[in-house]
Amino acid sequence: MSQIQPAEMAEKEAGPVVIKSSKCPKSEAKYENDREYENVKKKEPAQSKPDNDEYAEIAAQNGVYQTLDTTGIKSDKPAERNHSYQRLACCFGTLCVILVLIIIGVCVYFRESAASELNQLKSNQKVLLQENLILTDLNNKLSSDNDNLTLASMALKNNITMLTAENHNLMSLNEKLKEQRKNLTEIIETWNEFNVSRAQWSIDQYCPKNKARSCTACQEGWKYQLHSCYAYNDAKAAYRTNWDGAREDCRTKNSDLTVVSNNAEKVMEEQ
Known part of the structure; x- marks a missing residue:
């Protein structure tokens, strides 16, 4: 019984494989031999211990069956390997398909993300361009204001220079006026x-x-006549001068040189 069980298991395992294998005659022969062996086994009476001849015959048959079973199992191994390879190929193909789908999904995700980021960058660029234009206009206005302030500052500096010069002139004039005032005061x-x-x-x-x-009415040395004061100057020859000199000398004495214009003055002169 213990020697027959591997053959039965091989028969059960080889049953579905025999359909795909190209060695169908050997499997069918093996299957028929196994059935004959079972029939023989059923017909044998139950004995406590077989004889030596019967045991040898059974051992010889079992050896033949074992050889046949081993050959059948060996013949079925390439089919099992092919089936395993097919399963591995199917799994590998499934993994490849999944990997390709993942790669496609990642590419689509990154493409959409890149497109969204590109749109955001374009929007930011437009905003920055508008801000740049506004800042450029503001800079131009500030530059214009700066130029105007520079011109105004230059004009103020020129006015300050002119006012400083005028102030200096006024100070000089004031000093001169002070000097003149001092002189006039002294005079x-x-x-x-x-x-x-x-x-x-x-x-x-x-x-x-x-x-x-x-x-x-007249000062000392003068004579009062005809409502006027007269003085006769009989200068020495060394001090005598012409008419103009004599008249100037009279003016220094707050008087004037007399010109005889009527008989009364002529009589006074003669006296």
């Missing part, structure tokens, strides 16, 4: 002093002290 003071001294001299001349301040 006025001198004139006042002269007038005081002149007045004092006039008082002394017209009101001498030796006569108890008795004032006369």
Whole structure:
């Protein structure tokens, strides 16, 4: 019984494989031998211990069957390998298809992502261009304002320079006016002093002290006649001069050179 079981298992395993194998006669022969062996086995009486001849015969048959079973199993191994290879090829193909689908999905995802990013970049570029235009206009306005302020600053500097020069001129003029004022003040003071001294001299001349301040119409040495004061100057020959010189000398004495214009003055001169 223990020697027959591998053959039965080989028969069961080889049953579905025999259809695909090209060695069908051997499998059918093996299957028929197994059935005959089973029939023989059923017909044998149950014995506690077989005889030596029967045991040898059974062992010989089992050896033949074992050889046949081994040959059948060996003949079925390439089919099993082909079936395994087909399964592996199917799995590998499935994996390749899945991998290709994953790659396509990733490519589509990255393509859509790149397109979205490109659109976003274009939108950002438009915004940046608009901001650049606005900043350019603002820069131009600021440059124009800067130029105007520069011109205004230059004009103010020129005005400041002119005002500084004018101020300097006014200060110089003020200094000159101060100097003139000082000179005029000195002249006025001198004139006042002269007038005081002149007045004092006039008082002394017209009101001498030796006569108890008795004032006369003419100063001392002059004669009052015809409502005027006259003085006769008989200068020495060394001090005599022409008409103009004599008249200038009279003017220094607050008088004038007399010209005889009527008989009364002529009589006064003769006296």
